[in-house]
Amino acid sequence: MPAAQAMSDPASRRPGPLALVGGDEFHPGNEPHDGWLVSAVTRPDAAGPAFIVASAAAREGPDQAVATARAWFGGLGLDVEELPLRNRDQAHDPTIVERAREGRFFYLTGGDPGLVIEILERTPAWRAIVDAWQKGAVLAGSSAGALAFGEWTLARRPEPGSSLSNLRNARRAFGLVPGIVVVPHLAAVGPQAIPAIRPAVTAMGGRLLGLDERTAAIWSDGEWRALGEGSVVLMDARNERRFSSGERIVGLPMPTRGR
Numbered sequence: 513m514p515a516a517q518a519m520s521d522p523a524s525r526r527p528g529p530l531a532l533v534g535g536d537e538f539h540p541g542n543e544p545h546d547g548w549l550v551s552a553v554t555r556p557d558a559a560g561p562a563f564i565v566a567s568a569a570a571r572e573g574p575d576q577a578v579a580t581a582r583a584w585f586g587g588l589g590l591d592v593e594e595l596p597l598r599n600r601d602q603a604h605d606p607t608i609v610e611r612a613r614e615g616r617f618f619y620l621t622g623g624d625p626g627l628v629i630e631i632l633e634r635t636p637a638w639r640a641i642v643d644a645w646q647k648g649a650v651l652a653g654s655s656a657g658a659l660a661f662g663e664w665t666l667a668r669r670p671e672p673g674s675s676l677s678n679l680r681n682a683r684r685a686f687g688l689v690p691g692i693v694v695v696p697h698l699a700a701v702g703p704q705a706i707p708a709i710r711p712a713v714t715a716m717g718g719r720l721l722g723l724d725e726r727t728a729a730i731w732s733d734g735e736w737r738a739l740g741e742g743s744v745v746l747m748d749a750r751n752e753r754r755f756s757s758g759e760r761i762v763g764l765p766m767p768t769r770g771r
Contacts, residue, residue, distance in 0.1 A: 526647075526648060527645055527646050527647075527648070527767065528552070528645050528647075528648040528649045528650050528651065528732075529549060529552055529650050529651070529652075529730055529731065529732040530645070530651050530652070530661070530688065530689075530730070530731040530732075530767050531545060531549055531650070531651070531652035531653070531728050531729070531730045531731075532652075532653060532658035532661055532689070532694060532721070532723060532728060532729045532730075533545065533652065533653065533654035533655070533657075533658055533696075533723065533726075533727070533728045533740075534654070534655070534658070534696045534697060534698060534722075534723030534724045534725050534726065534727045534728070534740075534742065535622055535654055535655035535658075535696040535697045535723070535725045535726075536654075536655075536697075536725040536726050537581075537584075537619075537621065537622060537654035537655070538580045538581050538583075538584035538585075539584070539726070541725075541726035541740070541741050542584075542726050542740070543588070544728075544739045544740050544741070544757060545727075545728035545730060545739040545740050546584070546585070546588060547588055548730070548739060549617070549650050549652060549730075550585065550588045550589060550590045552650055552732075553590065553616050553617045553649075553650055554589055554590055559616065560614045560615055560616035560617075560644075560649070561593060561611070561614060561615055561616065561617075562585070562590055562591065562592045562593070562615070562616060562617035563592065563593060563594065563595035563612070563615050563617060563618050563619070564577075564578050564581040564582070564585075564592050564593070564594050564595070564619050564621065565594075565595050565597050565618055565619065565620045565621065565641075565657075566578050566581075566594060566597075566598065566621045566623070567597050567598065567620065567621075567623075567627060567628050567631045567632055568620065568621055568622055568623030568624050568625065568627050568628045568655075568656035568657055568660075569621050569622070569623035569624075570598040570599065570623070570624075570627055570631065571623075571624060571627065572623055572624070574598055577621045577622075577623070578594045578621075581619065581621065585619075590617070592617070592619070595608065595611065595612055595615065595618070595637075596608060597631060597632060597637055598631070599631060600630075600631055600635065602637070603631055603632055603635035603636070603637040603638065604635055604636055604637070605637075606636075608637055609636040609637050609640050610640075612637050612640035612641050612644065613640045613643065613644060614644075615641070615644050615649055616644070616648075616649045616650065617649060617650045617652075618641050618644070618645070618649060618650065618651050618652070619650075619652045619653070619654070619657070620652070620653035620654070620656075620657025620658075620660065621654060621655075621656070621657055622654050622655030622656045622657060622696075623655075623656045624656060625655075625656040625659040625660065625665045625666060626665065626683060627656070628656055628657060628659075628660040628665070629660060629665060629683060629684070629685060629686070632660075632686075633686075638686075642688075642769055642770065646769065651688075652728075654696070655696040655697065656696075658694045658696055658723065659685065659693075659694045659696065660685050660686055661685065661686055661688040661689055661694065661770075662685050662686075662687070662688075662689050662692040662693050662694045662721070663684070663685060663687050663689070663690055663691050663692055663693065663718060664682050664683065664684060664685055664693050664713070664718070665682070665683055665684075665685040665693075665694075666682060666693070666709065682712070684771070686770040686771065687768065687770035687771045688767050688768060688769070688770040689721070689764070689765060689767055690765050690768060691717060691718045691719060691765060692718065692719055692720070692721050692764070692765070693709065693713045693718055693719075693720050693721070694720075694721050694723065695709075695720050695721065695722045695723065696723050696725070697723075697724075697725055698722040698723055698724045698725075698742070698743070698745060699724050699725070699742065700725070702722055706720065706722070706747070710747065710749070711749075714747075714748055714749035715749075719746060719747060719748050719763075720745075720746070720747040720748075721744070721745070721746055721747075721764065722743075722744070722745035722746075722747065722752075723742075723744055723745075724740070724741070724742025724743050724744075725742060726740050726741050726742060727739070727740030727741060727742035727743065727744060727757075728740050728744075729744045729761055729764065731764075731766075731767055734766075735760055735761075736760065736761035736764045737758065737759065737760055737761060738755040738756060738757055738758065738759050738761055739757050739758070740757055741757070743755065743756060744761055746761065746762075746763050746764055
């Protein structure tokens with residue numbers, strides 16, 4: 513899987529890699545996909561800061577999440593810093609928004625899935641992140657971060673009047689991967705979660721994307737591939753397809769700018 517085009521090329525409007533990780537981020541076992549993402553932004557022709565976004569962890573130890581991420585990526589050869597987006601005021605702060613525009617790498621941590629949407633939805637900071645990704649930056653999310661990239665997320669505090677009326681905790685997400693609900697921690701939570709959410713999601717024409725921990729679905733150069741120690745599973749109403757590390761993921765839609 514080739515690395516993304518250099519962000520230093522001003523004529524390039526090609527989106528960078530998009531990575532959805534199944535959780536247990538910043539720990540051993542994540543080297544296959546995180547190492548690949550680092551290789552995309554540590555070439556001599558790449559420029560700009562690399563950011564950790566701890567919005568999902570804003571209420572449950574964001575400092576620890578950032579410190580763990582910095583140590584992890586530092587060990588892989590990438591210096592990262594926090595893009596402070598722990599509340600909506602920060603997501604509207606012009607200084608932070610301008611800093612986001614300069615980014616070449618964004619990694620959304622795990623935590624509370626709904627909090628990512630509450631803090632970032634329809635904000636200048638999120639638009640700046642998406643713009644940077646569309647110009648070649650890496651955009652990644654793990655667990656709650658990955659859930660936010662789908663069409664719907666399963667939040668701890670639901671959105672009133674959710675279109676997924678059979679799921680009390682469903683709310684609209686950013687829609688970067690259309691029609692998808694991400695199920696992270698698949699081996700751990702899948703047996704209980706999937707029977708509960710699959711009928712409601714597929715009745716809306718959606719599909720489930722199951723991700724084992726320390727496993728990623730990565731979109732780059734026009735295709736999706738699985739990387740990591742576990743499986744990526746794509747499910748519709750009746751069928752499921754399982755993909756192992758290095759395999760091309762068939763049937764997952766091309767990413768968009770979302771909403």
